Amino acid sequence: MSYTITELSKMFYLPASTIRYYEKIGLLENVEHINSYRRVYDESHVDRLTAIECFKKALLPLAEIRAFFTYEKDMVANHEKILDMMKTQEEKTLETMKDLEAGLTHLQKKIRYYSLINEAIKNDSPLPNWNDL
Amino acid sequence: MSYTITELSKMFYLPASTIRYYEKIGLLENVEHINSYRRVYDESHVDRLTAIECFKKALLPLAEIRAFFTYEKDMVANHEKILDMMKTQEEKTLETMKDLEAGLTHLQKKIRYYSLINEAIKNDSPLPNWNDL
DNA sequence: ATAAAACTTGAAGTTGACTTTAAGTCAAGC
DNA sequence: GCTTGACTTAAAGTCAACTTCAAGTTTTAT
Secondary structure, three states: OEEOHHHHHHHHOOOHHHHHHHHHOOOOOOOEEEOOOEEEEEHHHHHHHHHHHHHHHOOOOHHHHHHHHHHHOOHHHHHHHHHHHHHHHHHHHHHHHHHHHHHHHHHHHHHHHHHHHHHHHHHOOOOOOHHHO | OEEOHHHHHHHHOOOHHHHHHHHHOOOOOOOEEEOOOEEEEEHHHHHHHHHHHHHHHOOOOHHHHHHHHHHHOOHHHHHHHHHHHHHHHHHHHHHHHHHHHHHHHHHHHHHHHHHHHHHHHHHOOOOOOHHHO
């Protein structure tokens, strides 16, 4: 099965320009050009983009993702390097999640506070105090 | 109590240049300059930086954070706008957390996989298959 | 009194991840 | 055979969030 850039674009909700950009920086490889012009993709590229999507969700920078693909070409030789990369990234991701959770808690406190303010204004009652939450 | 830029810098693990930058883009306000030269900060600035830290953890862009501070100056007039902002941001944060969790799961699967590869190589046994996980 | 350390400014530079632009190519339909 | 539309290229532009730089000022230590 083969795909045009527009098909991939729709599949992954990515602008075609981004898909071309990924090729340019080496995230997508071996892209054929029919009549030495238009790009043609196959399952391998769909797999790549799927993997990229996952890694991006885990907040890996594109350079790291590319490094992973490079190492993965000889995973027997590089399995330790890859394992290191993934573990380092796992820690970063966990760290980010902790921050996000703290941020979310802060946000939700603000939401409670401003909901109370809303109430107080409606009922013409005294405004609540941030420290009373 | 008053603080120098270096003191704040150490308190918040931020380079002084960043603190100056935050002032420049309007995140820090009313910064006095002794002898019309060096910056002097007080508790209000410590509070601001603490709030900025929280919002940044929740991944709010600096422009949003500044907007919040602006609205907060008249929270009686702007409480609905603020509430909207915070709720919108809460959703975005929850969305990001979901993505992060998905990314983390993917990462952990990779870690399991490459640990098995590691084992297999040590024991000279056949390499595991990604689909067997 | 002088030099070094710590701070100041405005402007320019950096990084990552794209996006936009301008000019060109090619197949398809009228 | 000409236009339209979907694609191509390389290069430049954008955006957020800083960082670095060059040149100047002030405080502190010798």
